[in-house]
Amino acid sequence: MGDAIEELLASQIATVSYWPDDVELRTALVDERVYTTLVRARLRMLLEAVEDEQRGYPHGHRRSETPVVRGVGTAEHLLPKQWRLRWDPDGRIAADDAAARRRDHLLHTLGNLTLMTQRLNSSLSNSAWPDKRRAIDDATLLLTTRAVTTAHPDAWTEEDIRGRTGCLIDAISRIWPVPAGHVHRIVPPARRLHPRRPARPGPRRVRSPGPWILRQ
Known part of the structure; x- marks a missing residue:
């Protein structure tokens, strides 16, 4: 049954149902603002799965007595959304529009999000890192x-966020592995509905004599 399901998933070619390969997964997630693009329940499910992978579930090498309790955690920004308050003491980043935009983008990526079973109040959430x-x-x-x-x-730091994003993508690849050698393939709807027909055999077309023959 497992092999049949795997084969079915790997054969999907529609945009909404195909199985992405590891290269596309990494390309899609490495800079994606998942906090704003994923619904909260799906983001929480993703972080819960990574937590279970760290606990040794479902691979059998358990480092915790139980899997994480589902549906009660929240995604916390490690670098807070209000970073200008206490994470830029000299105002250097905020004064640089490009640097501020990069940070505002990076804080919503996967590596800056962590699962919390108890939400921090706004004061602690926006505190400097040691606190x-x-x-x-x-x-x-x-x-x-x-x-x-x-x-x-x-x-x-921002470099820490990027590094952790890569580690979490590696974990996701282990949790939901693709078949060895799998490369995703998407076929547009028009081509699925109207596949190109093979050309009918016919008389060989002879190149008509044109200006090229006059130069012989």
């Missing part, structure tokens, strides 16, 4: 979130 890190540690024991605060005790 926010301590508040996060007090609020949750989730492995994916603790991994961030443990590895980054002093600062959380």
Whole structure:
């Protein structure tokens, strides 16, 4: 049954149902503002799946007694949306329009989002990183979130966000692996409804003598 389902999914060629390969997955997620493009329930499901993968589910190497409780967590921005308050003390980034736009974009990407079982109040959420890190540690024991605060005790930077995005994409690829060698293929609706017919055999067309023959 599993092989049949895998074959069915891999054979899909419609835009809304095809199975993306690892290259497209990485290309799509590496810079995607998933906080604004995914509905909250789907984003939460994605973060829950990554948490379970860290806990050893469903692969059998369990590092926690149970999977994460579904449907109760929220996505927290590590770099807060209001970063101008305490994350740019000299105002240098805010003064640079291009740098500010990059940061405003980056904060909604996958690597800056973490699952929280208890939402931080706005004051703590917008705190400078050392205070926010301590508040996060007090609020949750989730492995994916603790991994961030443990590895980054002093600062959380834009480069850290990009690096974590790559790590989370790797986890997603492990959770939902594609068949070996799978490359996605999309066929536009018009071509599916009206496939190109093979040319009918007929008499060989002879090139008509034109100006080229006059130069012989």
